[in-house]
Amino acid sequence: MEKKVINNDTTFTVKGFGASGNLINGKTLKEIDVVREKPKDNEVLIEVLYCGVCHSDIHQVNNDWKNTRYPCVPGHEVVGKIIETGSGVNDFKTGQIVGVGCMIDSCQTCEPCRNGEEQFCLGEHGATMTYNGYFNDPESDYNTFGGYSSHIVVNKEFLLTLPDKLDLSRTAPILCAGITTYSPLKNAGVKSGSRVAIVGIGGLGHMAVQIAKAMGAEVTAITTKREKREEALKLGADRVLISEDKKEMEANELAFDFILITIPSEFDINLYVPLLGVKGSLVTVGLLGEYEKPLNNMEVAKFNRSVGGSLIGGIKETQEVLDFCAEHDIAPEVQMIRIEEINEAFDKIKNEEVRFRYVIDMAN
Incomplete structure (x- = not known):
């Protein structure tokens, strides 16, 4: 998959793999163009290096929860390299390898958000998920696109620092x-x-x-x-x-x-x-x-x-588990695949033929 970025004044287009939901094409994932907004002052642009494949990706693509917004570009276990930072980003720098989990934003002002439990955000829309848009606003057509793509834009408050002891190729599944x-x-x-x-x-x-x-x-x-x-x-x-x-x-x-x-x-x-x-x-x-x-x-x-x-965890707790896994030498058992193999991987997951987690090597 080509990692070409096409820019205009406010958005840019990159390549991804997603499901259209079209009855003719079914829910099979295929290469599509993904239009993203350019990073705001408090956001960063990340080149995706690795992305885990979660069973939730399959549920979402198949609309098993009756809330899928199409096109659906899954992927919420992302390890990537920051290639651009907004003017308000001081804690992270270009070239830094970071993690992105299930959320990329929230209201950040309600009580759960202030307590580090952004997954329970009580703001108008709830948390903004890494893909499929707002968590608690089924009427909104706002959509987000996940890590099955060459690049992703994330609020700096939702970035995770990766301990040096972790093997980057095996880290992504820790994020979900x-x-x-x-x-x-x-x-x-x-x-x-x-x-x-x-x-x-x-x-x-x-x-x-x-x-x-x-x-x-x-x-x-x-x-x-x-x-x-x-x-x-x-x-x-x-x-x-x-x-x-x-x-x-x-x-x-x-x-x-x-x-x-x-x-x-x-x-x-x-x-x-x-x-x-x-x-x-x-x-x-x-x-x-x-x-x-x-x-x-x-x-x-x-x-x-x-x-x-229980539903995932907040950003503070996600950083905790990354540090915990590094401290105790815990790592997911993974099988590496190319993005072009994703449909076959979905089938093998459904048939319980994976040991134990697929990770897409986006760098290849």
Whole structure:
């Protein structure tokens, strides 16, 4: 993909890979022109070097959440080089390698934003996502385009500093898979001696196992696939449960203080609630959608259990997880691809054939 930038007075055009949503072409990603606004005083222009491929990209391209703005150019796990800075940018400089996660702006004045939780922005539009525009304004046709492109423009407040110890080619998934799992583990108070289960050992789950182990927890990986047992143990899990083994699941009722579910497709949460101990808590981060089968409230109430969800993390917390991964030598397991291979990669992700995360090498 050519990295040519075509300029005019207020915008510039670069190349990207996106989905038109056109019924003739389906949702297949193809090369398209991406028109971006030139950096404002508080923004930077970044040349994308690496971009992670998240299951959310597939959901968004397919309009699974019924909120997709087309054309859709995915990508919210970006590692890139600053090539231009606005006049008000002093903390970052041209040539610097930085990270960009799921958001590129917010109102920055509401209480969640002031508290470093920009993902919960209460401003008029909510957070501005790295792609697909405003998070909380479905009526707006304002769109943004993500890291499946040669360049991206970002507010300086949403840039992340990358520790020197991190391998740049493997860092991008930390900006979504890393923070999405780190935040609920941290907020649950996971520490030495905590009994933690991670359900789903894929792009998010394989990061969660490593992070929970580094926090000092006794970690159990729960998966439907017996062939993932050895992989989970290599990642640091102390043991592995097969969720389709009814006897094995029953033997672990009341066994865990905290369960993190990372499954990206429909699942029955009632299978996992009985595994929680007294006052245990469960958080799901994988499938951000609906499931028709109701939660069994009796199972929740009788042992004072808690069931909740979590959504990425703020910029401060995302910087925390980058530093945490550097400190504990944690890195995503990745397979590098070219942008032209993205449609094949989507198919392999849906078929669970990736180990464990694809990263697009945009430099090539």
